Amino acid sequence: MKKIRLGEFEEVVMLTVGVLYNEAYGVSIKKEIETRLSRKVSVGALQSALKRLEQKGYLQSRAGDTSQERAGRPKLYFEITAYGKRVLEYTRSTRNELWDAIPKIALDLKLSS
């Protein structure tokens, strides 16, 4: 796997899309992140991240049904692609490798202090 650059926010968005599985669209993703991570997410930041991830091929989208409270506007649902899944796994494994590589002593000191 070459050249994978996944920003922190992008990673959070992708993972959330995974969490929500079939129900991941703009508002639900936003709410999920806000409740789980207790941080504010603007529509603009989220949408541009989603668009970017879709362009990179990590996510794919499909138009959903319309509903009353959206004044007849359809939802755009997102799901992780196979490639996206591999990217997530790769990111995770590199993080783990880094964690494992930290000498015990350094962490202990950090933790005890």
Place this chain on the structure above:
Amino acid sequence: MKKTVPPKFFLRFFRWFCHPSLHVYIEGDLLELYQERVEKAGKGKADWRFAIDVLLLFRPSIIKPLEGYHRLNHYGMFKHYFKVCWRNLVQNKTYSLLNISGLAIGMTCSILILLWVQHESSYDKFHTSADKIYRLTCDVRDFKTAVSPAGMAEGLQEEIPEIIASTRLSQPMKTLFEVNDQKFEEQQVFFADSNFLEMFSFKLLKGNAKTALARPDGLLITASIAKKYFGDEDALGKTIKVDNEEIFTVTGILAAIPANSHLQFNILLPMIRAAQTERDLIDKSWENFGYYSYLQVIENSISTPEAQTFLEQKIDQIWASHVTTFEVNFQLQPLTDIHLHSDLQIDVPGHGNAQYVSSFSLIALVILLVACINFMNLATARYSRRAKEVGLRKVVGAYRSQLIGQFLSESSIISFLSLLIAIGIIYLVLPVFNDISGKELSLELLEGKPLIGLISIALITGLLSGSYPALLLSGFKPILVLKGKMRLANSNLLFRNSLVVVQFSLSLLLLIGTAVVYNQLNFIKNKNLGFKQENLLYIPITGDLFSKREALKTALQQHSATSNFSIISELPTNLSSGSVNVGWEGKDPDAQVVFPHISVDENFEEVFKIELISGRGFSRDLQTDANNYMVNEKAVEIMGMNVNDAVGQYFKNDDTEGVIIGIVKDFNYKPLQYAIEPMLMRWNRGGGNLVVRTPSGNTEEAITILEKIHQNLNPAYPFTYHFLDKDLENQYQGEQQMGMLFNIFAILALFISCLGLYGLSAFMSEQRTKEIGIRKVLGANIFGLVNLLSKDFFRLTVIAFLLAAPLSWYLMNEWLQSFAYHTTLSWWVFALAGMIILFITLLTVSSQVLKTVFMNPVDSLKSE
């Protein structure tokens, strides 16, 4: 349930900017959130949050791209041209290198020359009233001079209403200055009228321009002189001792004199001080020509040549009403013409030459043209390879104008690339160029004018060099080209060949020019001046030295190294005094002849080794010799006498009557641009210079002895000595510099032509690789093949030579005519230049030809 709606304005704004593919979905999200917030926090807060969300959505990834009628330029097309151009450059590295380096070198030369030309023609334009100031110059027969009588400036201003101001300047002097026991002899010291700074816009850093020269003991110094004498102290109001006795106060400090001023001075002394002792100034003389007079006229009063002639005639008349003994024609020389258009005698030093400026401008053009031709040649040769591309473009619908645009933009890209390289080179070589040309030029890229100049040079070069290939290529018939039926390589052969001929003719022209200039400079160096210039050492007679001359002579005679000496009024390098007031038996009363004169002593002929044809030299023992004269051959001829009977004839100069005692062979006492004029030698009653002929090899010793004697007799003055032959050489410094530059540019032009020839021969040989292979297989020998491939180029060189030789003969003859003494154009110069060009052509072409010829036919024929 009543629907609440979000703020209309923001919704509309969102719909306007949002990317259409995202629009409905995001709008849905926004509305969903809005409804929720209305329920939770009320309409006000929801509206507010909605607005913020919309504004935060206004970011590049969400905004829709420009499209349809939003596209206002052909950016895409240009991008495409650029890409194609770049790929072509990278694909043919050798050709790109030849092209770009040729253009870059050409541009470097042209820009350097243009910088120089611009500097030369900017002289004196910085004065606010530059276009209204004229210098009064005059001629008495063939003797043209920049000086005029002391009383004229003021007198003319009184009588001619058009003249509103006048100011005078003395001739430059060397003067001794002293501050706190620091003594320096300063050059370029002038006396100036008190209104000097009102007429000329030299910047005064400190002091009052109106009063600085109004008191007899005030003087103006430049900032660098102030620093030299006073360091960082404020020089204003300090005193300086001049010539060991007079005390002056610094009344003003001038900013550095601009390099493009024809007047270059270090120190200005007040004219009213000189007026206390100088006879000419006291009498307001109209007869003795010794001062530079500048006149300022009313705006537009000299707008036509007729008006100027009218005014000049008026001046002649006014002068004639003051002086009746001889005739003079006066001219008004525009201030801005002085630097380039002066060939006057007794002028301030350091003039330029309009001829050089125009010939160098021409050279700049020629070099750029040669570089452009290179480009065209290589391009037309190469572009046959791009014929298919053109054909295809036409098939898919390209207009001819679009193709022309493509090729022109391609050549412009290349020329701008070259410009960048050229600018880099200029920054590197400018110090060297300044060194050779003796100027201080700089390339100020950040200023508007030079930048526009550079860009237009690049643009013109690009368009010019791209024009022919563009027209040629865009005219291809797509069907023929795509079918491969067009024999492109030969279709424009004639044009290419004539370009090569033009290129080589121009290079030859420059080469022959260089050779002739070099010859002439050599001629000047080795010309027999009529006296021996080697081993002549001189020291100016200053201070007490003249009053102690008897002691000086005795001291000098005691040493063999210095015993051969003479005291003369002026050096025969550039004699600046002349007299019209001469008379002899049988002189035509209307005849007017200027006799340059020099005052000499009894050792003159001996020291200078000037040949005495008839009569004798001056003698110290004969009292009457003080009133007698020696003349040169030319004078004898002018007076209508002959060498044998002239000795003993009556002769008078001013009011001193005497006889001619001796005749010397003509010798040059002015730079060689001037022919020898009748000359008069008088008995030296004043100082001047002590000239010593040292026995060869004893120069060091002589200098030590002279220094000791000087120290004893004239301790107040610093000891300085000069060599006459060095001075003579320096007189031709301007010519030497120009010769050097000419040389460099000629070589560069030749080099650029060779780059082109190299590329062309490489291309031709490459095209004929298969042909050569077949010929070899069929048994052609190497010699025949080399002959086959290179004879065309030889023919072109010969044609170029036939064109260039007569043209350069004509041009160089013109140049030589500006010297009164010059070499003749000898045939071998042309022969040599021709041989050199032929040799260089051979060298350039052969490298490629031989490569092709020695190629194994198996390799060249195996493919296909």
